[in-house]
Amino acid sequence: MGILVLIGRILFVILFLGSAVGHLTKTRTMAGYAASKGVPAATAATAASGLLLLAGALSVVLGVWADLGALLLAVFLVPTALIMHRFWQETDPQARQLEMIHFQKDIALAGACLMLLAFFSYVGHDLGLTLTGPLFRIE
Template sequence: MDVLVLIGRILFGALFLASGVAHLTQTKAMAGYAASRGVRAPVPATIGSGLLILVGGLSVLLGIWADLGALLLVVFLIPTAVLMHAFWTESDAQARQLEMISFQKDLALAGAALMLLALIAHAGADLGLMIAGPLFDID
């Protein structure tokens, strides 16, 4: 089971690493999109969210307080789903469909991150293949 969880952590964390790097290297373009979605202070929000998912993704991938990393990803994903992918505001059918898919994807990833948080916080050191054990303890 340890190897399967490790592979899952790598695959899951890699998605957020790539996105975090994009937030920090393509800040102007991403901030422009955030501004178009009504995000206030889009440049700081883009940098802050990029750092949040970079730290969360690295934490999960490396297994350093991976439960905290999963929680950081939830903190990013749920507001992002609502703020950036508000499909209910779209009048164009195609745009509505694309935003609905992104909204559902973000919520599904948040659900997976919550499950990962629970798994790691419950299993603790028994899970293995992590650099540092969980920060939280859920029995």
């Protein structure tokens, strides 16, 4: 089971690692987009969210308190969906559809992160192929 979960962790975090790199290397560009969506202190928020993504993704993939890493990713995803992808405010049908897709993707990934949090916390040290056990213990 350990190798299958490791492969799953690697595949899962590819999206988040790529996004973290973008947040941290293209901060001005991404901050401009965030500012257009009404995010206050967009440059600082973009850099901080990049660090949050990086910490969460590395935690999950390396298995260092992977449960905490999954929680960090969920903490990023839910506000991002609600702030950045407000499809209900779009009047253009195509823009509305695109924002709805992004909103639903973020919410679905947040759900997956919460399931991983529960899974990693429940399985604990029996998961294998991790550097540490979970930070939380869900019974």
